[in-house]
Amino acid sequence: MINVRPAIALDASSMARLLNEIIAEGGTTAIAKPVTGTDLSDWMASNDGQAAWHVAVNAGEDVVGFQWVAPGTDYLPAEAADIATFVQVGQTGLGIGSKLFNATRNAAKAIGYKWINANIRADNEGGLIYYQSRGFQDYGRIEGYEMSNGQIVDKVLKRFDL
Structure with a gap:
């Protein structure tokens, strides 16, 4: 059984371990350098009520997934996260992402966002399929994005209207 709840600072170390395993595997996230629990805890605390973080936990309260919405990057308007x-x-593929998105979508509406931006590596087939299956629509592309480790990737921009 998977439950979704708001993330708290005590989840940050487990979230960092999960994310670092994904980073080490490579090919799906634009985050290229390992993170610490302190990094994630600081990110969670840094957006003055304009962000929402959720974790998916199993019956033993182990974090098996997490998701956040936060103020958009420079190219997004204020109404987008x-x-x-x-x-x-x-x-x-076990429904974890679906459960996370239900909570995140509701939280983004409550914060006052009008739409959500997904910025996905073009070579991340699973991520592209995930966001498409949630109802995100392609609206742009970033070509030649340089990641922090120097790798160059293209990114697909997808939009979900709330």
């Missing part, structure tokens, strides 16, 4: 989704390696 960026979204990021991470599911434990080997646990994709």
Whole structure:
């Protein structure tokens, strides 16, 4: 059984472990350098009520996924939030992302966002399928994006109207 709840600072270390495994595997996230629990805790605290973080936990309260919406990057208007989704390696396709998005979508509406932006590596087939299946629509592309590790990737921009 998977439950979704708002993330708290005590979840940050588990979230960092999950994310670092995804980073190490490569190919799906634009985050290229390992993160710490403190990094995630600081990110969670940094948006003055304009962000929402959720975790998916199993029956043992182990974090098996997390998702956030936060104020958009420079190219987005104030009414748009960026979204990021991470599911434990080997646990994709089990409905974790769907449950996370239900909570995140409701939280984004409550904050006052009008739409959600997904900025997905073009080579991340699973991510593209996930956001498409949630109802996100393509609206743009970033070509030649340089990640923090120097790797160059293209990104697909998808939009979900709230």
